[in-house]
Amino acid sequence: MCRCWGPYRGWVPCAPARWFFLSFVCAAPFGLLGEETRQVYMEVISGSPNPQNLLHIRAVGTNSTLHYVWSVLGPPAVVLVGTNTNQSVLRVNWSLLLSPDPDGGLMVLPKNSIQFSSALIFTRLLEFNSTKEPEGAAQPTGKPYPPYSLAEFSWNNITHSLDLATLSAVFQGHPADDPTGAFTNGSLAFKVQAFNGPGRPAQPPRLLHSADACQLEVSLAGASPRGNRSLFGLEVATLGIGPDCPTVKELYSIDDEYAPAVFQLNQVLWGSSPSGFMQWRPVAFSQKQRAGESALSCHASFLHPTLAYSLPHSPIVQAFFGSPNNFCAFNLTFGAPTGPGYWNQHYLSWSMLLGIGIPPVDALSPLVLGIMAVALGTPGLMLLGGGLFLLLRHKQYSEYQSIN
Ligand SMILES: *[C@@H]1O[C@H](CO)[C@@H](O)[C@H](O)[C@H]1NC(C)=O
Ligand SMILES: *[C@@H]1O[C@H](CO)[C@@H](O)[C@H](O)[C@H]1NC(C)=O
């Protein structure tokens, strides 16, 4: 994560306009990143005698613990909780959790250590009958087929996919009832991965992560589409902050080695930072070998308030939050009627980051910085040196101010 000293007191994320000067300053102190590590514990909590599982990620820092509880009881969902102690624990009461009224079945204790909590629910897999000639702006993706409710999927036993070396686990499922046989050879998978420290995966879209976040990779593979050029999508619901929905922002970056040709980062924030955040690049891939040729666009609709009864019921959300009535939802659609698509190889994957704290901000990669330095040459370096000098003076000035 790259943070810069700003004109205000404290650390602030780099604003893109300042990158030219500031990325030199921020790319340098990699030592600082060492403090941003967490001890991550990943466990499968089984409800005996009930054959049900929860995946609990507990990320412990010096002064804080983050809890991520993933479950496929009902639709795939995660409850995320940030606490201000390194001692907080998760309590599961299975008899309550599996009862018709699961309120209180999931708790993080001590309650007064909770600084932030919310949830994300993946409610439906959408499929659209797209055609090469779009039917107009109203429905550029084509008419929707009846969606697959993810609450009616049956899922694998997560214990068998838990990999403590990579801190990952995979929920893999298919419709419990599949009359057309569309999922005979297919499945939908949610791969969850946690991190001990900051970094960036080798595979595109190479989202920058911190120890405060988990990555989710959703992939659909081998399922028979209902149309020749079916587009797929995902409906996602979350909890608002009071009556308001979380804010959605599109951040822009310059073209970079890490994300060639993708200039945008979509970000959902549950409140003013630090709170919860969700980030993704608006790109999905139509091949396991992720490259430019297999990249699809990913479109997100507006996040808007949604009535609880229109969404599949999530036991873990009710178990932790009681019966919230401030759901918000949005749709993600992957691909366009033209260009590559799921139809090429019956494969689709998309990744996002979910975290608590300050969202990671991309800086320029060392390679690009190197190219810039060479391209700018000596006069440019002198100019940058001058910029740094002004900046450091500014830093001293702001420190001076904060002492007063
Ligand atoms: C998953 O597998 C483990 C070990 O094989 C077993 O103990 C557990 O009960 C299984 N859970 C479910 C939900 O089937
Ligand atoms: C946990 O917090 C206590 C006090 O708040 C501190 O003394 C201790 O060193 C912390 N432990 C770790 C592992 O950070």
Ligand SMILES: *[C@@H]1O[C@H](CO)[C@@H](O)[C@H](O)[C@H]1NC(C)=O
């Ligand atoms: C942890 O909290 C203590 C006391 O509140 C504070 O002095 C210390 O700087 C904090 N450490 C970190 C890493 O935030």
Ligand SMILES: *[C@@H]1O[C@H](CO)[C@@H](O)[C@H](O)[C@H]1NC(C)=O
């Ligand atoms: C679980 O909740 C039920 C109902 O509130 C309660 O009777 C039971 O003691 C709880 N179990 C545990 C282990 O706390």
Ligand SMILES: *[C@@H]1O[C@H](CO)[C@@H](O)[C@H](O)[C@H]1NC(C)=O
């Ligand atoms: C899909 O769209 C095509 C072209 O508009 C149409 O011919 C076909 O009947 C549609 N299929 C379904 C299942 O709606």
Ligand SMILES: *[C@@H]1O[C@H](CO)[C@@H](O)[C@H](O)[C@H]1NC(C)=O
């Ligand atoms: C599933 O795979 C088998 C063997 O590869 C094939 O014969 C069958 O047609 C496939 N079924 C569907 C619905 O794609």
Ligand SMILES: *[C@@H]1O[C@H](CO)[C@@H](O)[C@H](O)[C@H]1NC(C)=O
């Ligand atoms: C789908 O493709 C098949 C074979 O390629 C073709 O026979 C059929 O007419 C196509 N259907 C539509 C709706 O375009």
Ligand SMILES: *[C@@H]1O[C@H](CO)[C@@H](O)[C@H](O)[C@H]1NC(C)=O
């Ligand atoms: C997502 O798309 C489906 C199909 O078009 C629609 O029925 C549903 O209301 C949409 N959900 C949201 C939250 O916009």
